[in-house]
Amino acid sequence: TVFEQIEKQDSEVHAYLDTYKEEAYKRAEEVQKGIEDGTYTSPLAGVPIAIKDNICINGKKTTCASKILENFVPQYNAEVIDRLEKAGLVIIGKTNMDEFAMGSTTETSAYGITRNPWNLEHVPGGSSGGSCAAVAAGETYLALGSDTGGSIRQPSSYCGVTGIKPTYGTVSRYGLVAYASSLDQIGPVGKDVSDCAALLEIIAGHDTKDSTSMKREDLQFSKELTGDIKGMKFGVPEEYLAEGLDPEVKASFMGVLDTLKELGAEVEFFSIKTMEYMIPAYYIIASAEASSNLERFDGVKYGFRAAEYEGLHDMYKKTRTAGFGEEVKRRIMLGSFVLSSGYYDAYYLKALRTKALIKKEFDQAFGKYDVLLAPASPFTAPKIGESLKDPLAMYLGDIYTVAVNLCGLPGITVPCGKDSKGLPIGIQMIGDCFMEKKILRAAHAYE
Ligand code: GLN
Numbered sequence: 470t471v472f473e474q475i476e477k478q479d480s481e482v483h484a485y486l487d488t489y490k491e492e493a494y495k496r497a498e499e500v501q502k503g504i505e506d507g508t509y510t511s512p513l514a515g516v517p518i519a520i521k522d523n524i525c526i527n528g529k530k531t532t533c534a535s536k537i538l539e540n541f542v543p544q545y546n547a548e549v550i551d552r553l554e555k556a557g558l559v560i561i562g563k564t565n566m567d568e569f570a571m572g573s574t575t576e577t578s579a580y581g582i583t584r585n586p587w588n589l590e591h592v593p594g595g596s597s598g599g600s601c602a603a604v605a606a607g608e609t610y611l612a613l614g615s616d617t618g619g620s621i622r623q624p625s626s627y628c629g630v631t632g633i634k635p636t637y638g639t640v641s642r643y644g645l646v647a648y649a650s651s652l653d654q655i656g657p658v659g660k661d662v663s664d665c666a667a668l669l670e671i672i673a674g675h676d677t678k679d680s681t682s683m684k685r686e687d688l689q690f691s692k693e694l695t696g697d698i699k700g701m702k703f704g705v706p707e708e709y710l711a712e713g714l715d716p717e718v719k720a721s722f723m724g725v726l727d728t729l730k731e732l733g734a735e736v737e738f739f740s741i742k743t744m745e746y747m748i749p750a751y752y753i754i755a756s757a758e759a760s761s762n763l764e765r766f767d768g769v770k771y772g773f774r775a776a777e778y779e780g781l782h783d784m785y786k787k788t789r790t791a792g793f794g795e796e797v798k799r800r801i802m803l804g805s806f807v808l809s810s811g812y813y814d815a816y817y818l819k820a821l822r823t824k825a826l827i828k829k830e831f832d833q834a835f836g837k838y839d840v841l842l843a844p845a846s847p848f849t850a851p852k853i854g855e856s857l858k859d860p861l862a863m864y865l866g867d868i869y870t871v872a873v874n875l876c877g878l879p880g881i882t883v884p885c886g887k888d889s890k891g892l893p894i895g896i897q898m899i900g901d902c903f904m905e906k907k908i909l910r911a912a913h914a915y916e
Pocket residue numbers: 570571572573595596615616617618619620621648755867
């Protein structure tokens with residue numbers, strides 16, 4: 470069982486922050502009865518699933534891997550949790566992540582790092598590193614992650630699993646602790662495309678509790694997995710293959726293009742001119758929203774409060790100084806700066822305009838292509854300890870994933886090979902808004 474794998478490996482991998490063994494066994498028995506009497510009809514009823522620790526479960530600690538939420542126990546379920554329970558999935562625990570989902574390695578967690586199951590000296594990626602490592606290690610079958618700038622697609626690539634970032638508004642954000650509200654989406658992580666498609670069917674759907682939730686009627690994803698992609702048009706931004714891309718990742722990427730052609734698809738290169746603006750626009754917008762969203766952690770409403778202080782302002786200051794980690798503080802400072810009067814026009818507004826230009830380029834591309842192809846990351850999983858030495862270099866590693874969030878597009882990562890160190894490489898397929906069907910069909914035909 471998954472709990473045997475957890476007991477065997479998780480002292481090393483550390484994918485989980487919390488597990489619910491007894492409850493899960495009890496629930497599994499209940500669900501089994503429910504399957505027999507027809508209460509549960511989902512093909513995923515009874516399947517174990519792990520939840521990233523920024524998604525609220527009623528009565529369970531939800532820490533976002535931050536000290537400031539060390540004892541926070543929400544009194545309600547996220548919408549996705551209600552949907553999983555209704556479908557009969559068995560929730561087995563909470564997974565590790567970068568603090569408040571800010572990071573690319575799962576090393577900014579206040580509760581220790583997660584290791585890559587393929588090679589314990591390497592990171593699993595991030596910020597949903599715990600969810601992806603858990604699937605890769607056989608410590609769960611399915612997991613939920615969240616993706617603000619690549620946090621599902623990049624760790625899926627590093628861990629050799631499959632992960633989807635849905636179109637913005639497809640999965641309710643109710644009960645997801647907000648990082649950058651205009652970019653955040655919850656999505657599935659699993660061992661292959663059909664598992665992820667089945668899970669996405671369960672969690673997707675309109676929710677009145679999330680004002681950005683969309684009413685969609687095209688959510689039957691599993692029936693799209695026909696294997697037929699004859700005549701499908703794939704576009705590859707040629708700038709994505711320029712300098713900075715690891716040669717082994719590039720070789721593996723080119724191999725995918727050949728396979729797609731063999732399957733009867735058309736593959737064409739085109740040019741994206743806004744590439745150099747993607748990272749700056751993303752980090753300005755994401756940090757601005759984060760600085761505003763994280764205002765609520767003030768020592769009054771949630772878990773942690775500094776032990777000693779003099780007066781209210783000193784309490785805020787000491788609580789936030791001790792409660793937040795370095796990376797989170799960096800984002801709050803950057804975000805507050807770009808939103809402050811005098812700099813707002815120069816940075817934040819300019820970033821919003823840049824985002825509109827990036828969106829325009831992607832819109833044009835989808836006038837010509839069904840699916841765009843990109844690496845998930847310029848390199849395979851870095852060694853533990855390397856990335857945090859240079860945060861700016863770490864941000865640049867998000868070059869292939871952030872535009873998808875800025876434009877609200879759906880993206881999927883599927884494994885496409887290994888490098889010479891045996892570390893997994895993933896390919897990313899990007900669709901136009903609401904075109905999950907196309908990327909799922911393509912990814913399934915390829916895998
Ligand atoms: N690495 C990116 C960041 O730190 C993306 C994180 C995410 O998608 N949550 O902002």
